Amino acid sequence: MRSLTVMKGVNLQFLWFKRLMVKMEKLIVQSGIFVFAIGLLLGRAVILNEMSPFAIPFFASILLLKREYAKVTFFGVILGASFYSLENSLFVATGAMILLLLNKMIERRSKDLLKTLPILVLISGFSSRVLFMAFEQSMVTTEFIVAAVESSLSLLLAMIFLQSIPLLTLKPLKRTLRNEEIVCFIILLASILTGTIGWTVYDMSLENLFARYIVMLLAFIGGAAIGATVGVVIGLILSLADVASLSQMSLLAFSGLLGGLLKEGKKFGVGIGLIVGTLLIGMYGGKTLTSVYPALLESLVAFLLFLITPQSAIKKIARYIPGTNEHSKEQQQYLKKLRDVTANRVEQFSSLFQTLSNSFTQAPSLNEDGKDNSEIDYYLSRVTEKSCQTCFKKEACWVNHFDKTYDFMKQMMHNYEKTSTNFTFQREWDKHCVKSKKVKELIQYELSFYEANVKLRQKVAESQRLVADQLLGVSQVMGNFAKEIQREREHHAFQEDQIVESLYGLGLEIDTIDIYSLESGQADIEMTLSSCSGHGEGEKIIAPLLSDILKETIIVKKEEHAHYPGGLCTLMFGSAKAYVVETGFANAAKGGAFVSGDSYSTIELSSGKYAIAISDGMGNGERAHFESSDTLQLLAKILQSGIDETVAIKSVNSVLSLRTKDDIFSTLDLSMIDLQNASAKFLKIASTPSFIKRGDQVIMIESSNLPIGILQEFDVEVVSEQLKAGDLLIMMSDGIYEGANAENKEMWMKRKIRELKTEDPQEVADLILEEVIRTRHGDIQDDMTVVVANIQHNLPKWKTIPFYSSNLKRKKAQ
Structure with a gap:
């Protein structure tokens, strides 16, 4: 308990210290x-002992970007220049004043000050230097050249500082730094370090100490490339300020390179790179260890500062440098947030469609006969309004004997023809009502309006149920899509290493590999090969190797080859289905015409199902062909969107029934085969039976529904059947089934299918079509279409390749 209290106190002190540091940072920045x-x-x-190109560009950049700090910056650059010399201070002050004057003049006319500011810096620096030359009476050609070079450097530095100064605000950035921005920021840091030249602590030069610290820090974050680049840039600028520091460029560049290469050794590895670089460059030219001691001491102190640098600060910087782990995590978090926001919006739409579907499914209150009570009451009220309202027995009938009167009138309404011939009922009604004849006539007259209203309400209710089913289907699709969006890419480091090393052992080099899923039956792998000869490496080598590693059959789903020799090629692998379907078809138009009213389609859906559909348009010719093909196109689009097949058929029926006013309709025969377990669903809309041949056994599949497009609402009867490997599924239009010249067409068709000696689906389709035509002596009396599907186990084309690395085996065992 005491230890927990101590730990809690330490954590509170750490949080208090962290908050204090954040407040101090903000205070230092905000106060200027x-x-x-x-x-x-x-x-x-100062560079080259006489040029001062840094002060005026920095003041100009602050004037444009952070105008509230312009006064502080003005006094800062002048005071800093005075530390070097009074002449330099006057030069900077004069240049700053000229810049202010020019900026005031241009500010009202120019809208894009970012483009004009560097020009103003050039003019200000050159004008200030020329004024000093005139005052000192030293206007010679060399002085003009120096002034031109100095002002040109000021122009370049102004452009660099404009990109770098926003990075000094200590505010977290929302984007990744570009390479140009990183280099500009390093130039700004090197320029700042130039101002420390000549300052020493215990014979240690501050500019060398901080330069090596910065090189180590960025080499540790960005690696060898960033480290070497930073070393070259800082060393170059420092050598311009002090020729004696020319050797520092080699030292910093080499140390940054070594430190980046040794960054896997953490901070100590980077530090060793700096120490080794210092010793090698320092002893270059036969120098003794004693002469290297000052440089070695500076490196050791810089290494010490690097060791005490908080890891949180290093990670904060690394987030903005491309190629670092922290930057990758930041990008992944951003993409995850974006994905979650998108999934949330899709879920909201899914919920909206679900709510709309529920609102359309609210049915009116019905009585025991399935009638709408409100409609009956409205009908009877219209009858009584024209008869009972003016009757003197109104109160006796509707107050004292309400139930009896209501039952009489409702019985006449529902069974008018029967009650008209029922003399017993007529006598009782005549006794009860003094205007019995008039009421009967009104009931007969209003009955037609009531029946029309009932039909209209039924159609509206049917349309509502259809819309509700469609909205529910859309809601389910969008819900599934939202779940797929939220599925993160899984990390499979061991499998990636195993695949890469195994393929490398076979002589194949992988450029990139992405494993999105390794779930059984849903494997999803994408890889890019450095070179691809186009001889089927993916199908013959990589897929069998992946099959052995993942313990399931893997196939190539897609290949993208480069259009030039030796280029990259991208291969996409996925799980093979447990079953495959091979199809064959045969058709003939009525009378041997070119256009058939029948259409057929086969679709392999992304959900792992295989759809086979036949549609027969009413009649023959182009119009029938248009209706049947349009039906299948609509069905294919809806099925591919992921909507359930029952809802899909109802949707197609709704579209076709609303689209046409002509008496042209279509039949639909649809079978959905699950390629993982071979289960099948048959949905038949006014279509002929289908047959399954399993050895010598023939199974007939049939159901009855009206043709599609006749009614706006109908119940789709679904027949389920479990298929087996080796089964032949035979689907046909009525031209085949009804076309045979036989007494019992069902028995004739079963016999012909049973007598088939081949299992090739195309041969079966051709034989069935030929047998039907032969029975009519070559006369084709209707459009004929037959589609045959052969269901088989999906056997891999190539044997698996067992190839494992002993190193990976040991890694897995550990």
């Missing part, structure tokens, strides 16, 4: 102290 210090160093910075 930070900008003032930078201006002080840049004002003091």
Whole structure:
């Protein structure tokens, strides 16, 4: 308990210290102290012993980007310049004043100050230097050349500082830094370090110490490329300020390269790279260890500062540098957030469609006969309004004997023809009502309006149920889509290493590999090969190897080859289905015409199902062909969207029934085969039976529904059947089934199917069509279409390749 209390106290102290540091950072930045210090160093910075190109560009950039700090910066650069010399201070002050004057003049006319500011810096620096030359009476050609070079450098630095200064605000950025921005920021840091030239602590040069610290920090974050680049840039700028520091460029560049290469050894690895680089460059030219001691001491102190740098600060910087793990995590978090937002919106739409579907399924209150009570009451009220309202026995009938009167009138309404011939009922009604004849006539007259209203309401209710089913189907599709969006890419480091090393052992080099899923039956792998000869490596080598590693049959789903020799090729692998379907078809138009009113289609859906459909348009010729083909196109689009097949058929029926006013309709015969377990669903809309041949056994599948497009609402009867490997599924239009010249067409068709000696689906289709035509002596009396599907186990084409690395085996065992 005591230890927990101590740990809690330590954590509170750490949080308090962290909050204090954050407040101090904000105070330093917001008060302008930070900008003032930078201006002080840049004002003091001089290159080639006489050029001061840093102060005016920095002041100009602050004037444009952070105008509230312009005064602080103005005094900072002038004070810094005075540390170097009074002449330099006057030069910077004059240039800053000229810049302010020019900026005031241009500010009202130019809208894009970012483009005009560097030009103003050029003019200000050159004008200030020329004024000093005139004052000192030293207007010679060399001085003009120096002034031109100095002002040109100021122009370049102004463009660099405009990109770098926003990075000094200590505010978290929402984007990744570009390579140009990183280089510009390094130039700004090197320029600031130039202002420390000449400052020493215990014979250690501050510019060398901080330069090596920055090189180590960025080499540790970005690797060898970033480390070497930073070393070259900082070393070059420092050598311009002090020729004696020319060797520092080699030292920093080499140390950054070594440190980046040794970054896997953490901070100590980067530090060793700096120490080794210092010793090698320092002892270059036969120098003794004693002469290397000052540089070695600076490197050791810089290494010590690097060791005490908080890891949180390093990670904060690494988030903005491309190629780092922190940057990758930041990008993944952003993509995850974007994916979650998108999935949330899709779920909201799914919920909306679900709510709309529920609202359309609310049915009116019905009585025991299935009639709408409100409609009956409205009908009877219209009858009584024209008869009972003016009757003197109104109160006696509708107050004292309400139930009896209501039952009489409702019985006459529902069974008018029977009650008209029922003399017993007529006598009782005549006794009860003094206007019995008039009421009967009104009931007969209003009955036609009542029946019309009932039919209209039924159609509206049917349309509502259809819309509700369609909205429910859309809601389910969008819900499934939202779940797929939220599925994160899984990490399979061991499998990736295993695949890469195994393929490398076979002589194949992988450029990239992405494993999205390894679930059984849903494997999804994409890889890019460095070189591809196009001789089927994916199908013959990689897929069998993946099959052995993942313990399931893997096939190539898609290949993308480069259009030039030796180029990259992308291969996409996935799980093979347990069953495959091979189809064959045969058709003939009525009278041997070219256009048949029958249409057929086979579709392999992404859900792992195989759909076979036949549609027969009413009649023959182009119009019938248009109706049947349009039916199958609509069905294919809806099925591919992921909507349930029953809802899909109802949707197609609704579209066709609303689209045409002509008496042209279509039949539909649809079978859905699940390729994982070979279960099949048959949905038949006014279509002929289908047959399954299993050895010598023939199974007939049939159901009855009206043709599609006649009614706006109908119940789809679904017949389920479990298929087996080796089964032949035979589907046909009525031209085949009814076309045979036989007394019992069902028995004739079963006999012909049973007598088939081949299992090739195309041969079976041709034989059945030929047998039917032969029975009519070559006369084709109707459009004929037959589709045959052969269901077989999906056997791999190539044997698996067992290839494992002993290193990976040991890794897995550990």
